[in-house]
Amino acid sequence: MEKGRIIIVEDEQSILGMLGELLTAKGYSVDPFLDGKSALVALKNNAYHLLITDIMMPKVDGLQLLSFIQKEYLSTLGIVITGYGSLETAISAMRCGAFDYLLKPFKFEDVLSSVESAMQYSRLLTGDSIPKKITSKANLLRRFSENRMVRENTLLRNFLKDKYKFENIIGVSFGMQKVFELIEKVADTNATILITGESGVGKELVARALHFNSSRRDKPLVVVNCGAIPETLLESELFGYEKGAFTGATSTRLGRFELADGGTIFLDEIGDMNFNLQVKLLRAIQEKAFERVGGTKTIDVDLRIMAATNRNLEDLVREGKFREDLYYRLNVVPIHMPPLRERKQDIPVLFAHFLERSNALNNASVDGFSEDTMEVLMEYDYPGNVRELQNLVERLVVLKKSGFIGIEDLPEKFYGQQKQDNTRLDLHRGYDTLVSEFEQNLILKALNETNGVKSKAAQILSMNRTTLIEKMKRLGIAE
Ligand SMILES: Nc1ncnc2c1ncn2[C@@H]1O[C@H](COP(=O)(O)OP(=O)(O)OP(=O)(O)O)[C@@H](O)[C@H]1O
Ligand SMILES: [Mg+2]
Numbered sequence: 209m210e211k212g213r214i215i216i217v218e219d220e221q222s223i224l225g226m227l228g229e230l231l232t233a234k235g236y237s238v239d240p241f242l243d244g245k246s247a248l249v250a251l252k253n254n255a256y257h258l259l260i261t262d263i264m265m266p267k268v269d270g271l272q273l274l275s276f277i278q279k280e281y282l283s284t285l286g287i288v289i290t291g292y293g294s295l296e297t298a299i300s301a302m303r304c305g306a307f308d309y310l311l312k313p314f315k316f317e318d319v320l321s322s323v324e325s326a327m328q329y330s331r332l333l334t335g336d337s338i339p340k341k342i343t344s345k346a347n348l349l350r351r352f353s354e355n356r357m358v359r360e361n362t363l364l365r366n367f368l369k370d371k372y373k374f375e376n377i378i379g380v381s382f383g384m385q386k387v388f389e390l391i392e393k394v395a396d397t398n399a400t401i402l403i404t405g406e407s408g409v410g411k412e413l414v415a416r417a418l419h420f421n422s423s424r425r426d427k428p429l430v431v432v433n434c435g436a437i438p439e440t441l442l443e444s445e446l447f448g449y450e451k452g453a454f455t456g457a458t459s460t461r462l463g464r465f466e467l468a469d470g471g472t473i474f475l476d477e478i479g480d481m482n483f484n485l486q487v488k489l490l491r492a493i494q495e496k497a498f499e500r501v502g503g504t505k506t507i508d509v510d511l512r513i514m515a516a517t518n519r520n521l522e523d524l525v526r527e528g529k530f531r532e533d534l535y536y537r538l539n540v541v542p543i544h545m546p547p548l549r550e551r552k553q554d555i556p557v558l559f560a561h562f563l564e565r566s567n568a569l570n571n572a573s574v575d576g577f578s579e580d581t582m583e584v585l586m587e588y589d590y591p592g593n594v595r596e597l598q599n600l601v602e603r604l605v606v607l608k609k610s611g612f613i614g615i616e617d618l619p620e621k622f623y624g625q626q627k628q629d630n631t632r633l634d635l636h637r638g639y640d641t642l643v644s645e646f647e648q649n650l651i652l653k654a655l656n657e658t659n660g661v662k663s664k665a666a667q668i669l670s671m672n673r674t675t676l677i678e679k680m681k682r683l684g685i686a687e
Contacts, residue, residue, distance in 0.1 A: 212327045213233040213254075217247040217273060218289060223312075227260065228317060244268030251276055251475030258326050260310075274306055285326045306588045371487040375417040377410060378561045381551035387414065387543060394541050395421035400493070402478075403516040405545030408595030409515040412476065413544060419472045424512060430464045435477030443485055444501045447492070449655065453502020454469045465498060465509055472512045478538065479519035479530065486531045488583075493537050513538070548590045548597065555586050555597065562598050566605035574605050577613040584615055584622050598674075648683045651676065 212235050218224040239256070241247040244265045251259070251273065259277055263270035277284040285307040300429045308322045337419075348356040379385065394401065395418045403411045407594050412431075419429040448463030464473060475481075481489065499507050501543050507553065515538045524530035548554065559577065567574055577585070590596050604613050615622070625644075650669065658664035666676040679685075 211237075212257040212324070213237050213239075214258045214260060215239045215241065215247060215250060215254075215256045215268065217241045217244055217259070217265070219243060219265050223289070225649060227319065230319065234320065236323075236327075244270070244273055247273060248276060249653055251280075255281065258323065260289065260323070261286065262289045287322055287326055337525060375413075375420065377413050377417055378557050379551070380556045380557050381546075381553045383546040383551045384554060387545060390541070390543055391417055391421065394418070396423055398512050400512070400538055400540040401514045401543060402521075402541070403514065403520065403543045403545065404521070406547045406593055407518045408593035409545040409547060410594055411518070411545055412474075414545065415472075415474045415476075415514050415516060418514065419474075419512075422472070422512070424471045428468055429472045429474060430468035431474045431476060432464050433476045435480035439482045440483070442482065443488065446485075446489070447498045447500055449501040450503040453500070457502065460500070463500065465492060465511065466507060468511045469509045470511070472514060475513065475515040477517060478515040479517035479521055479524055483529065483531070486534050490531065490534045490537060493534075548593045552586050556582055558594060558597055559585065559601060562601035563605065566602045570602075570606055572605050572608070573610045574608050575610070575612055578615070581613055581615050581618065584618060589620060644683060647679065648685065651679060651685060652682065 211328070214278055216224060216231075216238060218227065218240075219242055224240050224242060229236050231238050239250060239254070241250065244261075245268045247261070248268050256277075259273060261270040261273050274286045274288070277286055288306045288309045289312060290309055307326045310319060310322060333337035377384075377388070379387070382391070391414065401415075401418060403414055405411055415431075416429065419425065432446065434442065444461070444463065446463050446465055448461050448466055449457050451457055451460045475489075488498070493513055496511065497506050499506055520603050521530055521539070522534050525532050525535050559582070563574060563576070566572065592599075603619075604617055608617055651665070654668045655662070657668060662676055662680075663673050666673040669676065671679075
C-alpha cells in the first residue's frame with residue numbers, strides 16, 4: 209500500500225527537488241509542480257492526501273490552492289511553506305484552513321514530522337482510501353466543523369512554539385511584541401523598571417521574565433506587595449529591624465532589601481505605598497543604602513529595582529499622593545502592558561496556551577474550541593484581563609473534560625452579548641428571511657453535532673424526524 213499521495217508546489221526548483229526526494233525516499237508518492245496554475249489543473253483531476261505549497265507564487269498562489277482543496281475535497285490537508293514568518297501570512301493560511309506551516313529554511317525532521325502528522329490526520333478522516341470529493345452541503349458543513357477546529361488549534365500551538373512567546377508570556381499582538389522587544393533590550397541591565405497596566409495584564413509575569421533573563425538570575429528575586437502589608441509593618445519588612453527596636457523585636461531581623469542583595473527587588477502595587485514611607489524608599493533607591501529600624505549602621509546593598517502598579521502614578525502625583533521625585537526615580541524604563549481588550553488578537557493564542565496547561569493540570573483532554581465560540585470570546589471585554597481569561601479556560605476544562613468547547617459551554621455573560629447582537633439585526637431584510645435564516649442555523653448546528661445523522665438531530669431539537677426532513681427541504685439544506 210502506498211503511504212500517501214502528496215502534491216508539492218514550489219517555484220524554487222532546488223527546494224522542490226529536495227522536498228520531492230526526501231518524501232519519495234520515505235515512501236510517499238509525490239507530484240511536484242513549479243507553478244500554481246498547473247498544480248490547480250492536477251488538483252482538479254487527481255485526489256491527494258496532502259498539498260504542500262509555497263504561498264507567494266505568480267498567477268495562482270498558495271492560498272488559492274488551499275481554498276480550492278478546502279472547497280472540493282473532504283480530507284485533503286494543506287501545509288504552507290513560507291519564507292516570511294509573518295503573522296499576516298500565517299493568519300491568512302489559517303483562514304484558508306492550513307493544517308500547518310513550514311518556515312524557510314526548514315529542517316528535514318520538521319518537514320517529516322509535519323507531513324506525518326498531517327497524513328495521520330488525513331487517514332483518520334478517510335480510512336485507507338483516497339480523499340473524496342465533497343458532494344453535499346452536509347459534508348461541507350462537517351468539514352468546516354471538526355477539521356477546521358483541529359487545524360486551527362494545531363496552528364495555534366505552533367505559534368506558541370516560536371516567535372510569539374517570551375518565557376511563558378504569550379502574545380501575538382503588536383502591543384505584546386513591543387513588550388517582548390523591550391524585555392529583551394533591558395533585561396540584562398541594571399535599569400530600574402516601572403511596569404504599569406490594569407489588574408491581571410501580566411505585570412508580575414514580566415517582572416519575573418526580566419529577572420530570569422538578567423545575570424542576576426541565580427540570585428534572589430524578592431517580591432514585596434506594598435499594598436498588602438499594613439503601613440506600620442512595611443518599613444520593618446523592607447529594611448529589617450534591630451533587636452530591641454520595638455516591643456516584640458526579640459532578635460535582629462533582615463528586611464527584604466537585604467534579602468534581595470545581589471538580586472532584584474520587585475515592589476508590587478507601589479501606588480499604594482504610604483506617603484511618609486516613600487521618602488525612606490527614595491533614599492534607599494538612590495543610595496542603595498539604608499538603616500534597619502532602630503539601627504544606626506548604614507547597610508549597603510547591590511540590587512536592581514523593579515516596581516509595578518495598576519494605578520495611574522501621574523494622577524497620584526498631581527493629587528499629591530505620590531512623591532514626584534520617587535516617581536521619576538522609578539520611571540526610568542516604563543513598560544506599559546495594554547489591557548486585553550486592546551489586543552484581542554492575543555485571545556486565541558492565550559486560550560490555546562491555557563487550554564494546554566489546564567488539560568495537563570486537570571488530567572483532561574479538551575481538544576479546542578469551535579470557530580463561533582472564538583468569535584464570541586473575542587467580542588468580550590475582559591475587565592479582569594488575562595487572569596479572567598485564564599480562570600475561564602480552567603473552569604471550562606474542568607467542566608468539559610474532553611471534546612470541543614462550544615458557545616453553549618460559556619458562562620451566561622457571554623450569551624448576554626450575543627443576545628444584544630441579535631437585536632442589531634437588519635430588520636429591513638424582512639421577517640420571513642430572518643426567521644428562515646435562524647431556523648436554518650439551528651438545523652445546521654444540530655446536524656453538525658450529530659455528523660449529519662438526521663434522527664439524532666431531530667431528537668436534539670425535540671422535533672419529529674419527518675418534520676426535520678420537511679424543513680430541510682423547504683430551507684434548501686441538502687441531505
Ligand atoms: N501574556 C500572558 N501569557 C500567559 N499568561 C499570562 C499573560 N499575562 C498574564 N498571564 C497570566 O495571568 C495571570 C495574571 O498575571 P499577573 O499576576 O502577572 O498580572 P498582574 O498584572 O500582576 O495583575 P495584578 O495587577 O492583579 O497584580 C497570571 O496567572 C499570569 O500567569
Ligand atoms: Mg501583580
